[in-house]
Amino acid sequence: MTKRPTSFTLGGRTYSPAASLLLATPFILVMILAFLLPLFTLLHESLSVPKFNLDNYARVFDQEVYLRVMLRTLRISALVTIAALLLGYPLAWLIARSRGLLLGLLLIAVLLPLWTSVLVRTYAWLVLLQRNGVVNQILTALGLVDAPVQFLYTEGAVVLAMSHVLLPFMVLPLYAALRGIPDDYMRAAQVLGAGGFAAFRHVVLPLTLPGVASGCLMVFLLALGFFVTPALVGGPQQMMLATLVQQQVTELLDWPFSGAIIGVLLAFVLCLVLIFNRLIRLDRFVGQV
Amino acid sequence: MSKYLHERRNSSIAVGSAGQVAVRDLVKRYADVVAVNGVSLDVRGGEFLALLGPSGSGKTTILMNIAGFDFPDSGRIEISGRDVTWMSPDKRDLGMVFQRYTLFPHMSVLDNIAFPLRMRKVGRAEREKRARAALQTVRLDGYGDRRPAQLSGGQQQRVALARAIVYNPQVLLMDEPLSALDKNLREEMQIEIKHLQRKLGVTVIFVTHDQTEALTMADRVAVLNLGALQQIGAPKDLYEAPATEFVAGFIGESNFWPGIATSDAAANEQLAVQLEGGEIAQACAATPLRKGTQVRLAVRPERVRLGPAAAGGVGGTVEEAIYAGSVTTLMLRTKGPILRARLSAGDETAEPRPGADLSLTWRPQDARAYPTS
Numbered sequence: 277m278t279k280r281p282t283s284f285t286l287g288g289r290t291y292s293p294a295a296s297l298l299l300a301t302p303f304i305l306v307m308i309l310a311f312l313l314p315l316f317t318l319l320h321e322s323l324s325v326p327k328f329n330l331d332n333y334a335r336v337f338d339q340e341v342y343l344r345v346m347l348r349t350l351r352i353s354a355l356v357t358i359a360a361l362l363l364g365y366p367l368a369w370l371i372a373r374s375r376g377l378l379l380g381l382l383l384i385a386v387l388l389p390l391w392t393s394v395l396v397r398t399y400a401w402l403v404l405l406q407r408n409g410v411v412n413q414i415l416t417a418l419g420l421v422d423a424p425v426q427f428l429y430t431e432g433a434v435v436l437a438m439s440h441v442l443l444p445f446m447v448l449p450l451y452a453a454l455r456g457i458p459d460d461y462m463r464a465a466q467v468l469g470a471g472g473f474a475a476f477r478h479v480v481l482p483l484t485l486p487g488v489a490s491g492c493l494m495v496f497l498l499a500l501g502f503f504v505t506p507a508l509v510g511g512p513q514q515m516m517l518a519t520l521v522q523q524q525v526t527e528l529l530d531w532p533f534s535g536a537i538i539g540v541l542l543a544f545v546l547c548l549v550l551i552f553n554r555l556i557r558l559d560r561f562v563g564q565v
Numbered sequence: 566m567s568k569y570l571h572e573r574r575n576s577s578i579a580v581g582s583a584g585q586v587a588v589r590d591l592v593k594r595y596a597d598v599v600a601v602n603g604v605s606l607d608v609r610g611g612e613f614l615a616l617l618g619p620s621g622s623g624k625t626t627i628l629m630n631i632a633g634f635d636f637p638d639s640g641r642i643e644i645s646g647r648d649v650t651w652m653s654p655d656k657r658d659l660g661m662v663f664q665r666y667t668l669f670p671h672m673s674v675l676d677n678i679a680f681p682l683r684m685r686k687v688g689r690a691e692r693e694k695r696a697r698a699a700l701q702t703v704r705l706d707g708y709g710d711r712r713p714a715q716l717s718g719g720q721q722q723r724v725a726l727a728r729a730i731v732y733n734p735q736v737l738l739m740d741e742p743l744s745a746l747d748k749n750l751r752e753e754m755q756i757e758i759k760h761l762q763r764k765l766g767v768t769v770i771f772v773t774h775d776q777t778e779a780l781t782m783a784d785r786v787a788v789l790n791l792g793a794l795q796q797i798g799a800p801k802d803l804y805e806a807p808a809t810e811f812v813a814g815f816i817g818e819s820n821f822w823p824g825i826a827t828s829d830a831a832a833n834e835q836l837a838v839q840l841e842g843g844e845i846a847q848a849c850a851a852t853p854l855r856k857g858t859q860v861r862l863a864v865r866p867e868r869v870r871l872g873p874a875a876a877g878g879v880g881g882t883v884e885e886a887i888y889a890g891s892v893t894t895l896m897l898r899t900k901g902p903i904l905r906a907r908l909s910a911g912d913e914t915a916e917p918r919p920g921a922d923l924s925l926t927w928r929p930q931d932a933r934a935y936p937t938s
């Protein structure tokens with residue numbers, strides 16, 4: 277069978293390249309008008325206003341404030357990714373092992389937050405973590421602390437809230453990867469002498485690496501550009517890139533400089549995706565089972 | 566060749582009860598089904614036992630309990646004289662080959678085979694040496710660096726076999742390991758597995774629902790139906806003296822003819838049975854029978870003898886003669902059910918044509934009478 281790269285099959289029907297293009301047109305138009313066009317305008321401005329040079333970009337790296345925001349964004353995103361992975365893997369494992377009602381409940385528990393506004397979920401964290409919030413009340417009632425602890429506006433709070441908000445994006449690819457491993461693989465590993473943890477380390481973990489990679493990439497990328505949660509749960513000391521851009525645009529009206537920040541972020545993300553693409557080739561042979 | 570494997574096997578079989586597997590009164594229920602209902606099996610060291618039965622008869626469930634992937638509701642499992650009922654699978658020192666290919670896709674063929682050795686903390690050099698020897702045993706030398714996905718189904722199962730024997734387990738469990746292969750390859754692998762089993766002296770418990778496979782490979786066959794053990798014995802015993810009506814129908818082919826016992830008879834004793842339709846035939850009681858008991862007579866098609874009409878025996882008329890090369894099957898109308906008889910090519914009796922009236926006889930031991938429940 278010769279493969280035409282642009283033709284595709286749907287519902288048993290194969291569409292010609294022209295038809296495929298026609299079907300994709302609305303999406304492509306929206307992408308161009310609502311995403312690519314503004315992005316390119318912004319990037320163009322960052323390079324050409326006030327003059328055609330790299331001054332705006334130099335400013336991103338020259339001034340310590342901006343550099344610090346950028347590094348903090350990377351650090352928080354990395355921490356969020358690690359936290360989501362540590363929380364998400366056991367959860368995905370549990371979901372993949374469960375059947376029937378429990379499976380339904382767990383899946384809904386993971387998916388429900390996805391269908392709830394990020395704002396709502398972030399406010400929930402505010403309620404939990406504020407000075408006289410639920411957590412502090414419990415701690416005081418138990419006599420564990422004398423005075424309310426300052427949870428809000430700390431990096432810990434930002435990482436915690438963001439991990440929670442982004443958790444589904446980690447759990448779903450992991451669940452899919454775990455679900456794809458037939459039970460007989462685990463059985464084979466066990467009967468060959470691998471106790472529980474050895475079977476996990478030598479068989480399950482390697483087979484779910486593509487899922488781990490895509491979950492981590494997804495969470496990390498979403499975290500890099502996250503706005504609502506760090507803005508509400510964190511203080512000025514926890515400012516992340518998105519908030520910085522928002523400040524530059526709405527308060528200082530400095531579009532060219534915002535463009536430069538976004539340009540740097542974009543370049544970084546593209547590099548990451550390229551590296552990921554190379555790594556994920558690992559799953560070629562894994563996928564052939 | 567794999568002299569190495571061979572020697573180690575011989576040394577480990579010297580132990581008294583090595584390789585014995587005992588299943589005692591195993592009961593396993595799943596929600597509303599009784600998957601295994603009080604099965605007991607004694608497998609001797611070095612024996613090849615086939616578990617044979619129709620789909621859903623509990624074969625896999627028994628194997629899962631022996632392997633430790635599932636635990637009985639009641640009953641016991643012993644391996645080499647040790648009670649392992651509640652032991653985890655990795656401690657049982659079993660080899661296992663599954664129906665579906667279970668080679669780990671992220672490891673090379675050689676790494677797959679070396680995996681159980683690695684789990685047993687065998688050193689790298691030794692590991693590689695033994696893995697290569699095992700690969701040679703299954704005649705796949707030179708394939709060690711490939712990925713499982715680059716092998717055919719038959720090759721993958723051979724590698725799985727190598728992986729299951731490389732650490733010299735005393736017992737090898739196989740759950741329909743050949744069912745995904747095409748007929749020719751399957752027959753080739755049956756012989757290969759049988760040879761390997763003989764050479765290594767390993768105990769094999771082999772699940773299959775293919776009776777030819779069970780009869781050709783196994784020293785003894787255990788026939789299961791609806792979670793209950795029907796009969797266990799050598800292939801010839803199963804065929805010649807099926808213990809239950811189910812076995813008579815499941816192993817090979819049988820004609821069944823309802824009737825009534827005309828006298829009391831002990832097991833394997835001869836008696837006369839009044840057949841449905843009124844005629845009398847000689848038979849052999851499969852279990853003790855009382856006079857007047859409703860029975861079913863089982864007669865194999867190739868054991869029905871044909872003679873000229875009115876030569877004694879049961880009357881029958883040829884309805885149809887189905888020629889199939891080496892054999893011809895006759896469909897015979899009788900006063901009871903339609904009977905099948907089989908003639909080998911070259912039988913001196915002229916091939917009866919449709920419409921011919923014949924008399925049908927059989928040796929009493931070829932007609933086994935089972936009480937109808």
Ligand SMILES: Nc1ncnc2c1ncn2[C@@H]1O[C@H](COP(=O)(O)OP(=O)(O)OP(=O)(O)O)[C@@H](O)[C@H]1O
Nearest residue numbers: 595598600618619620621622623624625626627774
């Ligand atoms: N995990 C399970 N949960 C519920 N029922 C089960 C489970 N495993 C087996 N059963 C039931 O137990 C009975 C015996 O199943 P088992 O798999 O042992 O049969 P089998 O002889 O191996 O059949 P097959 O030839 O189809 O593999 C069946 O009725 C099956 O539906």
Ligand SMILES: [Mg+2]
Nearest residue numbers: 624625626740
């Ligand atoms: Mg089965």
